[in-house]
Amino acid sequence: MDLLDGGAKEETYLSKLKERNGEIGAFLSLDAARGKALSSGDGVLRGLSFGVKDNIAVEGFPLTCASRILQDLVSPYTATAVRRLLEQGAVVVGKTNLDEFGMGSSCDMSALGRTNNPWDLSRVAGGSSGGSAAAVSAGMVPFALGSDTGGSVRQPAAFCGVYGLKPTYGVVSRFGLVAYASSLEVIGAVAMDLDLLETVFEVMRGEDERDHSSLDPEEDECEVRRIAVLTGELGLEAPVARAYERAQEALKDLGFQLVEVGLPELEYAVPAYYTIATAEASANLARYTGIRYGHRPMWSENPQELMRKARSEGFGPEVKLRILLGTFVLRSGFQDRYYHKAQRVRTLIRRSLEQVFSSADVLLMPVFPTLPFPHGEGGLSSFQQKMADRFTTTANLAGVPALAVPVGREEGLPVGVQVMAPPFGEQRLFQVARAYRRVYTPEHPVAYPPLWS
Amino acid sequence: MYQAYIGLEIHIQLLTKSKVFCSCRAQFGDEPNTNVCPVCMGYPGVLPALNEEAVRMGYVVARALNCTLSRRTVFARKNYFYPDMPKNYQISQYDDPIGRDGYIDIEIGGRIKRVRVHEVHLEEDAGKMIHVGDASLCDDNRAGTPLLEIVTEPDMESGEEAEALIQEFRRMVRYLGVCDGNMEEGSLRCDANVSVNEAGKGLGTKVEIKNLNSSRFVRLALDHEIERQKALLEEGRQVVQETRLWNENRDVTESMRTKESAHDYRYFPEPDLPPFVPDEAFFAQVEASLVELPLARKQRFLSDYGISVQQADFLIEEKARADFFEEAVRRGVAPSTAAAWLAGDVAKLLNRYRVELDASPLTMDRFVLLMELLQKGEIHGRIAKQVLSAVFEEDKDPSRIIEEKGWRQLSEEELVKVVDEVITAHPKAVEQVKGGEEKPVGFLMGQVMARTAGRAHPEKTREVLLSRIRGGEG
Ligand SMILES: [Zn+2]
Numbered sequence: 001m002d003l004l005d006g007g008a009k010e011e012t013y014l015s016k017l018k019e020r021n022g023e024i025g026a027f028l029s030l031d032a033a034r035g036k037a038l039s040s041g042d043g044v045l046r047g048l049s050f051g052v053k054d055n056i057a058v059e060g061f062p063l064t065c066a067s068r069i070l071q072d073l074v075s076p077y078t079a080t081a082v083r084r085l086l087e088q089g090a091v092v093v094g095k096t097n098l099d100e101f102g103m104g105s106s107c108d109m110s111a112l113g114r115t116n117n118p119w120d121l122s123r124v125a126g127g128s129s130g131g132s133a134a135a136v137s138a139g140m141v142p143f144a145l146g147s148d149t150g151g152s153v154r155q156p157a158a159f160c161g162v163y164g165l166k167p168t169y170g171v172v173s174r175f176g177l178v179a180y181a182s183s184l185e186v187i188g189a190v191a192m193d194l195d196l197l198e199t200v201f202e203v204m205r206g207e208d209e210r211d212h213s214s215l216d217p218e219e220d221e222c223e224v225r226r227i228a229v230l231t232g233e234l235g236l237e238a239p240v241a242r243a244y245e246r247a248q249e250a251l252k253d254l255g256f257q258l259v260e261v262g263l264p265e266l267e268y269a270v271p272a273y274y275t276i277a278t279a280e281a282s283a284n285l286a287r288y289t290g291i292r293y294g295h296r297p298m299w300s301e302n303p304q305e306l307m308r309k310a311r312s313e314g315f316g317p318e319v320k321l322r323i324l325l326g327t328f329v330l331r332s333g334f335q336d337r338y339y340h341k342a343q344r345v346r347t348l349i350r351r352s353l354e355q356v357f358s359s360a361d362v363l364l365m366p367v368f369p370t371l372p373f374p375h376g377e378g379g380l381s382s383f384q385q386k387m388a389d390r391f392t393t394t395a396n397l398a399g400v401p402a403l404a405v406p407v408g409r410e411e412g413l414p415v416g417v418q419v420m421a422p423p424f425g426e427q428r429l430f431q432v433a434r435a436y437r438r439v440y441t442p443e444h445p446v447a448y449p450p451l452w453s
Numbered sequence: 454m455y456q457a458y459i460g461l462e463i464h465i466q467l468l469t470k471s472k473v474f475c476s477c478r479a480q481f482g483d484e485p486n487t488n489v490c491p492v493c494m495g496y497p498g499v500l501p502a503l504n505e506e507a508v509r510m511g512y513v514v515a516r517a518l519n520c521t522l523s524r525r526t527v528f529a530r531k532n533y534f535y536p537d538m539p540k541n542y543q544i545s546q547y548d549d550p551i552g553r554d555g556y557i558d559i560e561i562g563g564r565i566k567r568v569r570v571h572e573v574h575l576e577e578d579a580g581k582m583i584h585v586g587d588a589s590l591c592d593d594n595r596a597g598t599p600l601l602e603i604v605t606e607p608d609m610e611s612g613e614e615a616e617a618l619i620q621e622f623r624r625m626v627r628y629l630g631v632c633d634g635n636m637e638e639g640s641l642r643c644d645a646n647v648s649v650n651e652a653g654k655g656l657g658t659k660v661e662i663k664n665l666n667s668s669r670f671v672r673l674a675l676d677h678e679i680e681r682q683k684a685l686l687e688e689g690r691q692v693v694q695e696t697r698l699w700n701e702n703r704d705v706t707e708s709m710r711t712k713e714s715a716h717d718y719r720y721f722p723e724p725d726l727p728p729f730v731p732d733e734a735f736f737a738q739v740e741a742s743l744v745e746l747p748l749a750r751k752q753r754f755l756s757d758y759g760i761s762v763q764q765a766d767f768l769i770e771e772k773a774r775a776d777f778f779e780e781a782v783r784r785g786v787a788p789s790t791a792a793a794w795l796a797g798d799v800a801k802l803l804n805r806y807r808v809e810l811d812a813s814p815l816t817m818d819r820f821v822l823l824m825e826l827l828q829k830g831e832i833h834g835r836i837a838k839q840v841l842s843a844v845f846e847e848d849k850d851p852s853r854i855i856e857e858k859g860w861r862q863l864s865e866e867e868l869v870k871v872v873d874e875v876i877t878a879h880p881k882a883v884e885q886v887k888g889g890e891e892k893p894v895g896f897l898m899g900q901v902m903a904r905t906a907g908r909a910h911p912e913k914t915r916e917v918l919l920s921r922i923r924g925g926e927g
Binding site: 056063070076079175179211280286291292293302307327330332339 | 494496501502540542591717718719
């Protein structure tokens with residue numbers, strides 16, 4: 001299916017895409033015609049359709065961040081990572097759903113639509129890149145872009161049974177990614193095909209003059225032999241624990257040497273993550289005032305009131321909560337108690353990961369302690385969801401790459417594990433995943449065969 | 454006895470071609486919102502890309518202010534809500550600014566005073582709100598232009614000292630070519646901190662004064678504020694810690710906000726910009742950008758060239774002027790002559806035509822030629838003045854002007870001829886001169902000047918006149 005060729009096959013694809021999206025709610029907007037106009041070249045991704053999380057800029061497409069405050073914003077420019085994919089011939093077909101501004105672990109915090117898990121429509125797709133993971137899992141696009149601030153690519157990837165890559169911080173340019181927590185987040189991707197995922201990463205990566213925190217590291221040539229495995233009381237739901245153990249057995253059978261490690265610092269990862277993330281968010285989201293773009297109140301007395309009304313009407317409760325938290329932890333006189341302490345925890349976590357990687361090539365961890373949970377009341381509270389981020393936030397605090405790998409199904413639902421490597425060690429992650437593919441190949445839910453082949 | 458403590462916070466707009474974090478033009482006076490892009494408008498998803506030229510200029514100023522230069526300079530976010538701040542935070546510096554612990558010398562009442570510089574840091578400017586009737590408009594052209602903030606220690610004691618510092622600093626940044634120093638257009642802005650206390654008791658309660666957009670206002674506002682605080686203290690009342698605005702229409706400071714409503718800027722390190730770590734090549738560039746600064750140059754001019762203080766003040770005011778002077782001297786013009794002409798007639802003409810020396814018709818070649826003609830006695834002073842005027846008026850070389858206008862000075866032979874004619878034509882006056890009267894000498898000289906259209910050298914004319922009259926006797 002080559003979208004750049006046009007024709008009847010493409011028409012069928014697009015109409016089925018629309019229909020399927022009605023059930024899944026993976027995309028907030030679909031506009032393949034616009035996407036084709038942006039695409040160019042005969043590169044390695046020629047004609048391949050993909051979805052872009054709606055907090056990443058694509059010129060002419062909406063850039064809502066799933067928030068009412070940006071509901072009508074159309075991006076005037078394209079993110080560097082997306083531009084590189086377009087230059088290789090890939091075609092954006094639409095923008096995918098997320099938790100508002102990337103804040104959440106379910107995709108239910110979107111202000112603009114609900115995304116269902118293709119394996120069980122009554123369950124969440126995971127967050128915040130839930131739309132992208134669901135779109136790939138439901139066979140709508142071969143790959144999709146997400147962003148990972150504290151697990152936002154890996155957790156929905158695990159929930160939907162697809163591969164999800166969070167690259168090393170800075171290796172993929174953040175230019176065009178709407179900032180939530182700048183020092184933690186990175187653009188990542190999800191795909192069902194491991195080789196395609198690797199190609200997408202290779203295309204996106206590299207230094208960008210518009211992102212001064214971006215860099216171009218040297219190739220990592222390590223051949224993975226030793227895998228550190230996080231053990232101890234991890235607080236996993238039984239089916240998740242079963243899948244995790246099975247994965248370890250399989251890796252051992254595949255010839256890897258497993259080394260057990262404990263990471264007591266993990267206990268502090270979540271508080272440190274939320275302190276730093278909300279602090280940065282409080283600054284990053286201060287620009288949404290209704291003055292230059294986005295939601296503008298019907299009426300206001302003066303510029304101050306305009307800002308106040310735009311924000312109070314435009315932001316959802318989770319966003320307001322995080323802005324307030326961030327403002328609080330940065331207050332003068334409180335920084336030592338919260339923000340600076342969180343930064344010290346961050347250093348501690350980075351060091352203990354360095355320690356792990358001095359004796360093992362990669363580290364194996366769970367992604368999330370539960371299976372995909374149901375929408376609404378039957379699911380996890382917002383607080384429970386935050387506490388459950390302890391495995392994923394580690395990689396963001398340390399800036400290391402991590403890959404969510406589907407390892408099987410429990411109770412009919414997908415379960416994934418994640419592999420982490422030292423900075424710039426993406427190659428190691430693909431090696432392990434490729435080895436594991438010999439015992440388990442991810443698949444689409446029966447109801448949603450791929451639309452594009 | 455009370456003592457005042459004044460510290461200044463000076464902001465200068467750096468003369469970079471583009472803004473500090475994007476490639477938009479950094480230019481004053483363009484149509485509103487024409488020099489903007491997603492980056493300086495703070496659009497969702499954009500990132501700042503540091504302009505190294507702005508950092509270099511910052512280091513040059515810090516170096517010129519004798520600061521300890523940072524080996525690793527770090528950016529921070531300063532959070533505050535304001536409609537003309539596109540991101541509602543400003544990228545600035547906090548813990549590791551470009552430079553710290555420097556000083557600047559100022560001349561006050563003929564003596565040198567040293568004012569310590571606390572720090573020099575780089576930040577981005579905000580946009581501009583324009584209120585028209587009941588509408589508020591926003592021009593973001595200025596948003597993101599590079600600003601350098603210089604914070605002094607509270608080492609000044611009077612409005613006069615603060616004014617002198619602003620003027621010295623303004624000259625300095627113009628010498629360094631990093632800022633045009635135009636206070637009216639806002640490219641050099643100043644806030645002041647002032648506190649008054651009984652002498653010897655240290656700093657008093659600090660009041661900040663904003664909106665000082667000329668060096669004169671700096672002096673007026675500070676003198677007024679010092680008097681206001683003194684009066685309060687004398688009555689046994691407290692000075693309130695607050696921010697005041699200078700009202701230039703009423704010549705008073707007025708309260709703007711008190712400490713209770715002061716901002717908490719919630720600084721934290723800017724995650725989008727890695728620390729800037731200059732290498733040796735960068736520092737070498739900084740060193741290469743330094744020039745002899747105005748005060749040092751003035752002192753050297755006074756001791757090397759034996760010119761007057763007024764002449765030196767005029768010459769060093771602009772670097773191009775001082776350079777012009779020294780080049781003329783290098784080409785053989787006597788320093789006293791060059792200084793007198795530049796600070797005298799040339800200054801008057803520059804003023805009349807509202808033009809700077811380096812943009813005027815008076816090129817170096819023309820000036821040197823004019824001075825040579827004068828020194829060689831080929832023209833006399835009054836003709837030289839006429840020629841200079843004509844250079845400005847007609848934009849031609851002095852030699853051509855002299856040629857065209859026939860202003861060449863009379864030769865000895867020609868002069869004798871005219872003098873003899875005049876003597877013959879005015880026998881009565883000649884008799885009076887012979888009789889020892891002085892007045893008719895002037896009359897006879899006037900006659901010579903009239904017949905030669907001023908081309909005769911006055912002293913030589915007098916000499917020839919007297920020798921012909923008296924010589925005729927003998
Ligand atoms: Zn710009």
